[in-house]
Amino acid sequence: SAIISGGTGPYNYTISVSGIGIIGYSNSMDYEFSPGDFNISVSVYDSLGNHASATVSIIVHNLPSVSVHAKYPNIDPNTTDVFNATISGGTGPYALAWYVNGTYEGNQTSISFSFTSPGIYPVQVKITDAESESATSIIDVNVVSYPVSSIIVSHYKIDANVSDTFRAQGTGGIGPYSYQFLINGHTFDNSTVSYAFPDPGNYAVELTVSDAFGHDATSYANITVYPDPVLKILYSGTPTASEPFHMQANVTGGISPYSVSWIFSDETLSGFNISHVFSASGPNTFEGKVTDSSGYTLTKNYTLSVNLYVSITANTTSGLGPLSVQFSSSVLGGSDYSYNWTFSPGHYSLEQNPIYSFPAGNYTVHFEVTSANGAKGYANITIFSLPPPVSISYSTNKNITQYFYFNATANWDAKSPYNMTWSMP
Structure with a gap:
């Protein structure tokens, strides 16, 4: 104007x-x-x-405008958040009005507010300048639930001295997270921890997860630690070269099921019960291996003394004495053998295939052979050298024309009655 x-x-x-x-x-x-x-x-x-x-x-001037800035757009419950209004344009002074989730909360350029429960909440500020021009700004604040921790365990059942792996998992809350494991009195500030329990027993693994606002969540995992597997080899008698020998594995400790391997110089067998033929006499060493379900493997060496394989025969084992017998021997599993035949006390031979004449009687012939490596083999055979089938007794000091009495006695173990025939001159 x-x-x-x-x-x-x-x-x-x-x-x-x-x-x-x-x-x-x-x-x-x-x-x-x-x-x-x-x-x-x-x-x-x-x-x-x-x-x-x-x-x-x-x-x-420009028309007034305003923008809202939250210190924490994502936040835990019951944690103080701060909201600031940035004003531009318009003509001051300005009047402000703050609304959180539709409720009036103040008229300052900044306000503090704590949300009590998870959810998404609108935060609004309205300004009016000296010329009665107004502007509004709204942001949504994401209030998350408190953090929750959990442990991912590789093995809830494991052997002593075998490494187990624990992985931390955090949900809820606001990252980044910090982690702390407490295992058997030891503290680890890592999200993944590997640990081998030294002794059998039951252990509680504790995990604490802390989010960016310092809220903690704790969880536990119960671990059972077993004694390490023990392998014993069971068998009866002494193995003989070139003959099947049966053995059984007995496993204690560890975690079933188990796998068992037998590693010999000429073959590898699997299973708890096996049969193996040792080709050589003397000390034979093989390896026994057991692996349990947790992956623990025990390997142990075993040594068995293997006897020589011995076979003896006789051209006859029964006949009228004196009985001449040809013996033969066959030996496997060694070399440079020395032989010893015992026919009766004080009567022996060092030949491989001797001949011996037995007076009437029953005999157990013992054969022993020794290899250059010290291995031995044994065998027995029974010989029956039979007496005459009949013994005759008769009267003595008789004169001619007197009766003589004759008596026949069977010497063999045949059952009576007997048929006897007498022939006189």
């Missing part, structure tokens, strides 16, 4: 704006400016041609 004094009316007006030009020809008008700095000039002529002018400078 232009206010005129002096001169002689009527008046002619020209209103111009710097950078824009003439905007009107009256003493009063409305004009909408864009933001910026402007010089407004009014030029006036009265009816006598006299002239006057005036200039005024104005500053046109």
Whole structure:
């Protein structure tokens, strides 16, 4: 608006704006400016041609705007959050109004608020400037549940001195997380821990997960630790070269089921019960291996003394004495043998295939052979050297014409009755 004094009316007006030009020809008008700095000039002529002018400078501000900033857009329950309003444009001073989830919470440039339960909550600020222009800004705050921890365990049942692996898992809360394991009195600040329990027993593994706001969650895993497997080899007697020998594995400790391997110089067998043929006599060493379900493997060496394989035969084992017998021997599993035949006390032979004459009687012939490596082999055979089938007794000191009495006695173990035939001259 232009206010005129002096001169002689009527008046002619020209209103111009710097950078824009003439905007009107009256003493009063409305004009909408864009933001910026402007010089407004009014030029006036009265009816006598006299002239006057005036200039005024104005500053046109942007419309007010506001934005909300949350210190923690994602936050745990019962944790203080801070919200700030950033204002631009408009003409101060400004009036503010804060609303959290639709409820008025204050009129400062910043407010603090703590959410009590998980959810997504709108936080709104409204400003009004000195020219009654207003602006609004809203953000959503994500309030998450408290953190929860859990342990991922490789083996809940495991042998002593075998490494087990524990992995930390955190959900809820706000990351990043920090982790702490407590295992058998030892503390580990890692998300993954490998640990071997030295002794059998029951153990509780503890995990504490802390989120970015310091809220903790604790969980436990119960681990059963078994004694390490023990392998025993069971068998009966002494193995003989070239003959099947049966053996059995007995496993205690560890965690079933088990797998058992037998590793010999010439073959590998599996199973708890096996049969193996040792080709050589003397000390034979083999390997027994057991693996339990936790992966623990025990390997142990075993040594058995293997006897020579011995076979003896006789060309006859029964006949009238004195009985001549040809013996033969066959030996496997060694070399450079020495032989010893015992026919009866004090009667022996060092030959491989001797001949011996047995007086009447029953005999157990013992054969022993020794190899250059010290291995031995044994065998027995029974010989029956039979007496005459009948013994005859008769009367003595008789004269001619007197009766002589004869008696026949069977010497063999045949069952009676017997048929006897006597022939006289």
